[in-house]
Each structure stands twice: as C-alpha cells, then as structure tokens.
Amino acid sequence: MLLNACFRWVAPPWDGVLQKYVPRTAQGPLELIHQGFADQITIYIAILVAAHAYQYFERLPKTEMDKHDFQRALAASELQALKMQLHPHFLFDTLHGISTLIDTDRASAKALVIKLSGLLRYPLEHGSSDLIPLADELKFIREYLELEKMRLGPRISVAWSIDPKMQRTLVPQLILQAPAENAVRHGIACFREGGWVEIASRRHGNRVDLCIRNSMGGKRTAGMGVGLKNTRARLRYLYADEASFTFSESEDPTATATIVLPALSSDSKGSADPPLLVETIEGNHARVDRGR
Numbered sequence: 001m002l003l004n005a006c007f008r009w010v011a012p013p014w015d016g017v018l019q020k021y022v023p024r025t026a027q028g029p030l031e032l033i034h035q036g037f038a039d040q041i042t043i044y045i046a047i048l049v050a051a052h053a054y055q056y057f058e059r060l061p062k063t064e065m066d067k068h069d070f071q072r073a074l075a076a077s078e079l080q081a082l083k084m085q086l087h088p089h090f091l092f093d094t095l096h097g098i099s100t101l102i103d104t105d106r107a108s109a110k111a112l113v114i115k116l117s118g119l120l121r122y123p124l125e126h127g128s129s130d131l132i133p134l135a136d137e138l139k140f141i142r143e144y145l146e147l148e149k150m151r152l153g154p155r156i157s158v159a160w161s162i163d164p165k166m167q168r169t170l171v172p173q174l175i176l177q178a179p180a181e182n183a184v185r186h187g188i189a190c191f192r193e194g195g196w197v198e199i200a201s202r203r204h205g206n207r208v209d210l211c212i213r214n215s216m217g218g219k220r221t222a223g224m225g226v227g228l229k230n231t232r233a234r235l236r237y238l239y240a241d242e243a244s245f246t247f248s249e250s251e252d253p254t255a256t257a258t259i260v261l262p263a264l265s266s267d268s269k270g271s272a273d274p275p276l277l278v279e280t281i282e283g284n285h286a287r288v289d290r291g292r
Contacts, residue, residue, distance in 0.1 A: 133169070
C-alpha cells in the first residue's frame with residue numbers, strides 16, 4: 001500500500017473527466033493512503049486470496065499422489081500380512097495330520113515330512129510375487145493334494161478339469177490352497193468313507209472362473225474359517241471390486257467355492273496349448289482322458 005501510494009504521489013495523476021494527466025497536488029503519500037484505504041484493502045485481500053488459491057492448487061496434485069502412495073503401501077503391507085497368516089495356518093494343519101500317523105504308521109509319517117519340506121519350498125520360489133501363472137498354482141495344489149492322499153489313502157479322489165488356454169493366466173499366489181484345504185478337512189477327512197474333490201477352471205471373455213467342489217461327509221460348522229476369510233480379503237486388496245469369492249452348500253450334499261478374477265495373462269511364450277486335461281485320481285490308480 002505504501003509503495004502504491006508513493007507511486008501515485010510521484011507519478012502525475014490521471015483525471016478521468018479531462019482525460020489527461022494533471023499536475024501533482026501537495027498531498028503526501030500518507031494522505032493518499034488514507035484517501036484510497038478501502039480500495040487498497042480490497043486489492044490486498046484479492047491478492048492474498050489469489051496467492052493462497054495458487055498455492056493450494058499447486059500442492060493438490062502432490063497431496064493426492066502422497067495419499068495414493070500411502071494407500072498403496074498400506075494395501076501392500078496388509079496383503080503381505082494376509083500371506084504370512086496363510087502359511088503358518090496351512091503348516092500347522094498339515095503337521096497336525098502328520099502327528100496322527102507317527103504312532104500308527106511311522107514310514108508314512110516320514111514320507112509326509114519329506115513331501116511337506118518340498119511343498120514348503122514353493123512359496124520361496126516366487127518370493128513376494130502377488131500374481132503367478134495358473135500352471136504354477138495348480139502344480140502346488142496338485143502336490144498338496146498328493147500329500148493329503150498319502151495321509152488319507154483311498155478315502156480321497158481328485159478330479160481336474162482345467163482349460164489349457166489358462167495355463168499362463170495370472171492368479172494370486174496360494175489363492176486355491178485355502179479352498180482346497182477346506183474341502184479336504186471339512187468335506188473328506190471328517191467322513192469315514194472319504195469323498196471327492198474337483199478343481200476346475202474356465203474362461204468367459206475377460207473373466208476367469210476357478211471352482212473347487214467337494215463332497216460333504218460330515219456336518220460343517222456355520223460361518224467361514226480363517227483360510228476362506230483370508231482368500232476373500234486378499235482378493236479385495238488385489239482387485240478391489242473386480243474379483244469375487246463365493247462359498248455355497250447344496251443338499252447333495254456338495255460344497256462349492258468359486259473365485260472370479262479378471263483375465264490377466266503373463267508375457268511368457270510357450271508351445272501350443274495342450275488339449276483339455278481331465279484327470280481323476282481314485283485310490284491307488286489314476287485315469288487320464290485327453291480331448292478337445
């Protein structure tokens with residue numbers, strides 16, 4: 001305001017009526033400030049508001065980016081916590097099954113420990129990767145079910161119906177382990193006559209369906225266990241609303257766990273897709289059918 005008043009005092013004033021500059025008066029800068037105080041305050045407030053608005057919009061993108069990075073880091077840490085929760089849950093349940101064989105069948109218990117040690121190396125191969133090819137995930141589930149078959153013997157039969165075009169489809173690591181374990185533990189192991197479990201995969205456009213069905217021999221407790229809740233939470237963190245997990249029971253009695261994912265494929269190149277593989281493992285023999 002003082003600088004503006006000094007400029008007005010030094011420079012010749014402009015007369016709007018005469019449309020020309022007129023001689024300076026004897027007024028000093030302070031008198032000029034007093035005369036145009038209201039105008040000066042208005043200009044000052046306008047400049048202040050404009051400066052704050054500029055600073056706000058200048059900082060807004062950085063604030064939004066920091067917020068996005070924070071949310072992403074938080075989701076990654078929670079996702080890692082869920083994966084760390086899944087590993088000991090699977091390990092403890094498997095060790096409990098091995099402990100039941102130590103007194104009755106030590107040879108089988110020893111073979112189970114060796115099989116388990118190889119199985120536990122699987123998560124280490126992919127490290128902290130969230131998404132892996134479906135072929136690798138199915139390999140782990142196959143070895144896991146073979147381990148359960150060593151424990152249950154002819155009481156368990158496994159059927160596979162896998163779309164060969166989905167071998168390189170990316171899925172969350174260990175996403176099928178919890179539903180498969182739930183099928184064996186609550187649908188087959190608790191029933192003296194055993195039962196069956198079926199693993200299937202299909203692709204419908206931009207959607208991938210992974211389905212695990214199993215017979216239900218015993219009465220299942222209401223609600224979802226830790227493993228199934230973990231599966232649903234991991235899908236929410238990885239895909240938000242683009243993925244879903246459902247679990248249902250029918251009067252057959254049959255339980256069905258269905259995972260729906262967006263179709264994402266890896267860039268790896270391989271040979272031509274093999275024919276559709278449908279494999280059934282029953283007791284001590286296996287039957288493999290190949291066809292389109």
